[in-house]
Amino acid sequence: MSVHTDAGRRRIEELLQEHEGRVLKRWLEIAVSSTSNQVDRGGLADQLRELYQSLRQSFGSSGDLSDLRGLLAELSRDRARQGFTPTETAVVVFGLKEALYETVEEDGSPDALRGFIWFSRVIDDLGLFTVESYATAREKIIIDQAEQLLELSTPVVKLWDGIVAVPLVGTLDSARTQVVMEKLLQTLVDTGSEHAVIDITGVPAVDTEVAQHLLKTVVAARLMGAECVISGIRPQIAHTIVTLGIEFGDIVTKATLADALAHTLRASGVRVVKGGESRIAVRTVEA
Amino acid sequence: MERVPILKLGDILIVSIQIDLQDMSVLALQEDLSERVVATGARGVIIDITAVEIVDSFIGRMLATIAAISRMLDAETIVVGMRPAVAITLVELGLSLGGVRTALNLEKGVALLNQIENQTPTATW
Numbered sequence: 001m002s003v004h005t006d007a008g009r010r011r012i013e014e015l016l017q018e019h020e021g022r023v024l025k026r027w028l029e030i031a032v033s034s035t036s037n038q039v040d041r042g043g044l045a046d047q048l049r050e051l052y053q054s055l056r057q058s059f060g061s062s063g064d065l066s067d068l069r070g071l072l073a074e075l076s077r078d079r080a081r082q083g084f085t086p087t088e089t090a091v092v093v094f095g096l097k098e099a100l101y102e103t104v105e106e107d108g109s110p111d112a113l114r115g116f117i118w119f120s121r122v123i124d125d126l127g128l129f130t131v132e133s134y135a136t137a138r139e140k141i142i143i144d145q146a147e148q149l150l151e152l153s154t155p156v157v158k159l160w161d162g163i164v165a166v167p168l169v170g171t172l173d174s175a176r177t178q179v180v181m182e183k184l185l186q187t188l189v190d191t192g193s194e195h196a197v198i199d200i201t202g203v204p205a206v207d208t209e210v211a212q213h214l215l216k217t218v219v220a221a222r223l224m225g226a227e228c229v230i231s232g233i234r235p236q237i238a239h240t241i242v243t244l245g246i247e248f249g250d251i252v253t254k255a256t257l258a259d260a261l262a263h264t265l266r267a268s269g270v271r272v273v274k275g276g277e278s279r280i281a282v283r284t285v286e287a
Numbered sequence: 288m289e290r291v292p293i294l295k296l297g298d299i300l301i302v303s304i305q306i307d308l309q310d311m312s313v314l315a316l317q318e319d320l321s322e323r324v325v326a327t328g329a330r331g332v333i334i335d336i337t338a339v340e341i342v343d344s345f346i347g348r349m350l351a352t353i354a355a356i357s358r359m360l361d362a363e364t365i366v367v368g369m370r371p372a373v374a375i376t377l378v379e380l381g382l383s384l385g386g387v388r389t390a391l392n393l394e395k396g397v398a399l400l401n402q403i404e405n406q407t408p409t410a411t412w
Contacts, residue, residue, distance in 0.1 A: 185371030192391055220374040225367065225389035225396075 008115025012100075013059050015112060016052075019103045024052055026102060030095035035088045047075060048092075055096075065126075072126060073133040080137035089134050093127040154180050156187040163195045163264045164188065165257070169202030177213035181220060188226045195264040196221055199257050201232030211246045218251050227267065229253070231260035291316045293323050299400060300324065300362075301393070303335040313349045320353060324360045331400040332357045335393055337368030347382040354387045363388065363403055367396035 016023065028045050054068045072093070079089040097120055104112045154176070159165045166184050170176075184196060198214065200206070218228040231254040233241075241248075254260040265272060288311050294301040300323055302316065320332065334350065354364035367390045369377075377384065388403075390396035 181375060182371055185374055188391065189371060192395070194391060194395065216375075216378045219383050220371070220378045223366075223374040223377055223384060223389055224369045224371065225391045225399075 005114065005118055007111045008113075009059075009118055010115070011107075011109065011111040012104075012115035012119045013056070015100070015103055015107060016056055016059075020052070023096075023099045023103055024049060026099035027052075027096050030098055031092045034091040034095065035084065047071075051075075052096075068126065069129060072130050076130050076133035077137040080134050080141065086131050086134050090127045090131050093123060093130050097123050150176060150179055154183050156183055158191065158193075159197065159261055160265065160268075160270070162191075162193045162268050163197065163261070164191060164193045165197040165199055165260075167199045167202065167257075171205070172203055172210045172213060174209075174213065177210075177217065181213075181217045184217065185220060185224060188221060188224060194226050195268055196226055196228045197257065197260045197264060198228060198230050199232040199260070200230065200237070201234070201257070203232075203237075206237050206240055208244055208246060211241065211244070211248075215248070215251070227252075227264075229260045229263055231255070231257050288312055288315065290319070293319055295323070295327055295329070298327070298329050299331045299333060299397065300327065300329045301333045301335065303338070305338040307341075308339075308346060308349070310345070313345075317349075317353060317356060321356050321360065324357060324362050329362050330404060332362050332364045333393065333396045333400070334364065334366050335368050335396075336366060336373070337370070337392075339373060340370065342373050342376055344380050344382060347377055347380065347384065350387055351384055354384075358386075363400060365390055365396045365399055367391070367393050 024045075027048055028041070031044060031048065032039060032041060051068065051071055054071055058065050058068050075092070076089055079092075100119065101116065104116045149170075155167065157165050157167070164184070164187055166180060168180065172180075184198075187193070188196060198217065200214070203210070214230060218230070221228045229252045230248070233253055233255060252260075252263060254263060262272070288309070289306050291302060291304055291306065291308075291312060293316075294303070300320065302320065306312070323329070324332065332353070334353065336350075339346070350366055354366075357364045365388045366384070369389060388399065390399050
């Protein structure tokens with residue numbers, strides 16, 4: 001580091017100390033005006049003051065930025081959750097340059113200007129770090145949501161004694177099918193159900209991969225001694241399946257869940273009849 | 288070498304596998320079982336694999352072989368109590384155990400045997 005840069009750096013540190021109040025005020029103004037979102041002015045002012053202190057401390061002590069980075073990461077995380085854009089988040093950091101520049105210009109000494117270049121580089125680094133933390137925070141949110149979706153989307157419901165159903169809603173991928181398969185098979189064991197209905201009314205599209213997953217599930221259930229019926233096949237999907245040349249073999253498929261229920265009831269020996277007084281009479285035929 | 292016990296219940300033979308199967312014990316089981324089927328005139332064999340946690344293609348083939356042997360001797364084989372993880376593994380291995388009947392548990396296995404017997408008039412005597 002040359003003597004000039006050292007002098008410049010010292011000058012910037014002095015300026016930061018002397019004009020703390022003014023620079024902070026200007027910084028807050030820039031930060032607030034940079035976003036269209038509603039911001040908590042008091043909270044932001046506190047945050048900026050903390051950042052400012054931490055920045056000055058890091059200049060004082062051998063340039064250790066870990067504290068400052070911690071604060072910035074926190075700021076980015078908060079902003080990512082509150083739905084700010086990455087630009088809005090980064091501009092908060094870059095705003096300090098503008099705020100300080102006005103002071104530097106007034107000072108006008110070559111040392112201050114030289115120091116400003118150095119200062120500017122530090123702030124650029126910190127700004128990039130902010131954007132990175134922002135992206136990491138957003139990614140984490142997305143992963144969390146995907147996991148929650150996975151948990152939400154796989155209920156196994158009991159339709160009748162010995163008959164369970166899995167209403168599938170949304171796109172099927174390998175991960176989801178795995179979860180569905182495991183949950184369905186476990187439920188078959190737990191409830192001792194011999195019949196299962198997989199309803200794909202809510203599945204927007206069936207390609208060879210999805211069909212493969214469905215077939216695997218059915219075969220696995222068969223290995224355990226339970227029969228699976230696939231229901232809710234819409235006309236377009238039937239068309240697609242035939243066009244793709246997917247063979248469902250001897251697996252029973254039905255158009256609606258009602259048909260599938262009727263089929264499984266018959267298979268498990270339950271007879272549904274229309275009665276006079278009572279609307280439904282059920283008689284179980286011993287196998 | 289551990290031997291798998293074969294239990295007789297009425298005219299059904301029950302094999303409950305509770306050990307890690309080695310090649311030798313499987314071969315011994317196949318021999319023992321075919322002898323017992325002939326000796327007792329059993330009409331059904333139930334293989335209970337509730338306790339089996341790990342399967343490979345060897346065990347898959349073993350089950351199919353036992354089923355084929357028993358069928359030759361006019362006894363229906365039913366595999367009961369397969370765990371979900373085992374079923375998934377077998378499917379991933381591409382084994383669907385064609386020709387082997389399955390049931391969720393021992394009770395349902397026995398019910399299935401009775402049902403099969405009722406459906407086939409030749410089995411009455």
